[in-house]
Amino acid sequence: MIRSIRARRKLTLVLCYTALAAFMVFFLFPPFYMAITSFKTNQEIESLRGIPFLIQQGVTLKHYRDLFTKTDFLLYFRNTAIVAVLVTLIAMTISVLAAYSLSRLRFFGSVTLGTAIFLTYLVPETLLFIPLFKIVGKLGLLNSKWSLVLVLPTAIVPFCTWMLIGYFGSVPRELDEAALVDGANYLQMLLRVFLPVALPGLVAATMFAFTVSWASFLYPMAFIFSSQEQVLTVGTVTTLIKGDVYHWGGLMAGAVLACLPPVVLYVFLMDYYISGLTAGATKA
Amino acid sequence: MIQDETQGEVSVVTARPPRRPEVAPPLPRRAVPRWLRSRTAIAVAMCLPLLLLIGGLIAYPFFYSIYLSMLNKRETAFVGLANFRFLLRRDTFWLVVHNSFLFTLTAVFFKASLGFILALIIHTLPERGQRLWRGIALIPWVMPLALSTLGWWWIFEPTHSALNWILVQLGISPKPWLSEPGWARFATILVNIWYGTPFFLIMYLAGLKSISQELYESSAIDGANAWQRLRYITLPMLKNLIAITMLFSTIVTFANFDIVRVLTRGGPRYSTHLFGTYAFNVGIESGDVPLGAAVALFMFPILAISAFLILRGIQRSQA
Numbered sequence: 279m280i281r282s283i284r285a286r287r288k289l290t291l292v293l294c295y296t297a298l299a300a301f302m303v304f305f306l307f308p309p310f311y312m313a314i315t316s317f318k319t320n321q322e323i324e325s326l327r328g329i330p331f332l333i334q335q336g337v338t339l340k341h342y343r344d345l346f347t348k349t350d351f352l353l354y355f356r357n358t359a360i361v362a363v364l365v366t367l368i369a370m371t372i373s374v375l376a377a378y379s380l381s382r383l384r385f386f387g388s389v390t391l392g393t394a395i396f397l398t399y400l401v402p403e404t405l406l407f408i409p410l411f412k413i414v415g416k417l418g419l420l421n422s423k424w425s426l427v428l429v430l431p432t433a434i435v436p437f438c439t440w441m442l443i444g445y446f447g448s449v450p451r452e453l454d455e456a457a458l459v460d461g462a463n464y465l466q467m468l469l470r471v472f473l474p475v476a477l478p479g480l481v482a483a484t485m486f487a488f489t490v491s492w493a494s495f496l497y498p499m500a501f502i503f504s505s506q507e508q509v510l511t512v513g514t515v516t517t518l519i520k521g522d523v524y525h526w527g528g529l530m531a532g533a534v535l536a537c538l539p540p541v542v543l544y545v546f547l548m549d550y551y552i553s554g555l556t557a558g559a560t561k562a
Numbered sequence: 563m564i565q566d567e568t569q570g571e572v573s574v575v576t577a578r579p580p581r582r583p584e585v586a587p588p589l590p591r592r593a594v595p596r597w598l599r600s601r602t603a604i605a606v607a608m609c610l611p612l613l614l615l616i617g618g619l620i621a622y623p624f625f626y627s628i629y630l631s632m633l634n635k636r637e638t639a640f641v642g643l644a645n646f647r648f649l650l651r652r653d654t655f656w657l658v659v660h661n662s663f664l665f666t667l668t669a670v671f672f673k674a675s676l677g678f679i680l681a682l683i684i685h686t687l688p689e690r691g692q693r694l695w696r697g698i699a700l701i702p703w704v705m706p707l708a709l710s711t712l713g714w715w716w717i718f719e720p721t722h723s724a725l726n727w728i729l730v731q732l733g734i735s736p737k738p739w740l741s742e743p744g745w746a747r748f749a750t751i752l753v754n755i756w757y758g759t760p761f762f763l764i765m766y767l768a769g770l771k772s773i774s775q776e777l778y779e780s781s782a783i784d785g786a787n788a789w790q791r792l793r794y795i796t797l798p799m800l801k802n803l804i805a806i807t808m809l810f811s812t813i814v815t816f817a818n819f820d821i822v823r824v825l826t827r828g829g830p831r832y833s834t835h836l837f838g839t840y841a842f843n844v845g846i847e848s849g850d851v852p853l854g855a856a857v858a859l860f861m862f863p864i865l866a867i868s869a870f871l872i873l874r875g876i877q878r879s880q881a
Contacts, residue, residue, distance in 0.1 A: 402817030
């Protein structure tokens with residue numbers, strides 16, 4: 279009896295790992311293939327012989343060198359970095375203040391406002407980009423990366439606020455009372471008590487904000503059309519494609535480099551990020 | 563001062579038990595008016611940036627787009643519902659409607675099913691390996707979608723790339739992945755499944771972890787088999803979470819832009835357009851802003867219904 283249970287457990291595990299391996303191949307194949315292609319010579323990419331997911335004719339860094347010397351890639355990278363950092367700072371400031379206020383200093387209508395914030399999180403970019411295009415135009419920000427700094431927080435603040443309300447709500451009330459007794463005002467209480475205690479939530483929200491602003495595609499696609507102001511996602515997708523011949527090696531090198539910052543950040547802060555995303559799931 | 567503090571609380575109607583009286587913060591007694599020092603004033607002030615953002619860049623644009631959608635192409639005259647009527651008479655628009663629903667329903671179904679299966683698989687594994695698998699599986703979700711779709715675009719390339727190479731090796735004829743409507747739709751849906759399954763996986767895995775182990779133990783004593791445990795414990799316990807994540811994903815998938823834009827640009831012959839990409843095509847590329855706004859607004863009913871159901875689900879699970 280015991281042996282059969284053990285054998286069954288073993289069989290289950292073998293089945294599980296087999297299925298898991300298949301899924302992992304599916305999930306990791308695109309990034310793997312992108313990276314492999316970016317190190318191949320043009321001749322190998324264009325030749326019809328050989329195995330596509332191996333490098334058989336020597337590794338080359340030519341595509342990466344060309345990216346830095348012959349294209350505006352570094353300019354796009356700089357623009358994206360400026361936009362992502364500023365948007366993250368702005369969005370986090372707004373979210374932290376609002377979440378603190380809504381989770382602790384309840385006021386008339388604060389519960390309704392909490393629901394309203396959640397609803398605005400469900401309004402997609404595709405519904406807003408056309409009126410925003412007109413508004414950005416009226417403000418004279420069309421074809422400028424500052425339009426993104428203005429507009430991108432809308433995609434981030436509702437979710438971050440909602441997530442931080444949860445984290446701040448779990449800070450024990452005894453801590454506020456202790457801080458108040460010690461003579462802290464509300465702002466000091468936020469900075470000295472809430473932010474340190476809710477640090478995991480803060481890290482998760484910051485990472486979310488950074489990833490979303492780094493990956494934004496629709497807004498720069500709609501608002502920006504000059505190379506000077508372009509960001510990585512749109513720049514890589516539209517301007518690295520020249521003519522009818524696709525430079526797959528260069529294209530993939532660009533995509534790999536552009537993906538790197540959010541992915542590296544994720545590798546280091548994975549646990550914070552996942553617990554931030556799933557914070558609502560366990561409650562529901 | 564203590565009285566002052568409690569007065570500020572009177573207007574707040576909450577179901578919470580009354581709080582212990584707090585000692586008021588000793589703010590410097592400068593010329594700050596009393597109402598400004600009150601808790602409510604500070605709370606509202608802290609919410610102000612958020613209110614401005616939501617009001618100015620979400621609510622206002624939304625109503626503005628309703629107004630825009632009722633203008634003529636040059637935005638010089640008010641035309642009422644003419645743009646909407648025009649769209650409803652166009653075959654292209656109905657193709658977009660049809661494809662948007664096909665894309666959303668198929669993708670959400672597969673993302674939810676595969677995510678659930680994967681969550682069950684990872685939940686079965688020994689505890690120490692779970693973190694690693696979960697971490698690797700989320701990579702598609704962390705990569706900027708426009709760029710990973712670029713990678714898929716290369717994978718789908720018909721002559722030099724991997725997918726057709728594999729088919730040929732297996733003795734199957736190569737497919738025109740992005741130039742034939744059926745395969746192009748398949749390709750866009752596949753990329754969406756690739757991108758979205760990890761999100762369902764981590765949500766369901768978190769849900770599985772939150773189910774009390776005692777339920778399974780007592781059911782084991784009653785002689786329940788694996789299927790019965792899944793059917794009578796796991797699924798009922800996760801019912802709400804499954805509903806909420808699927809509705810949420812419906813909104814996000816329905817409003818997707820990046821995949822179709824990069825992979826097919828709506829082609830071949832408008833067969834893969836979604837509301838978002840078609841609105842971009844009409845409103846920005848063809849320069850008919852009002853018509854584009856009208857296309858985007860057609861998404862609103864679906865989004866509103868999903869949002870309503872999500873809110874109801876959340877309120878139920880909190881009750």
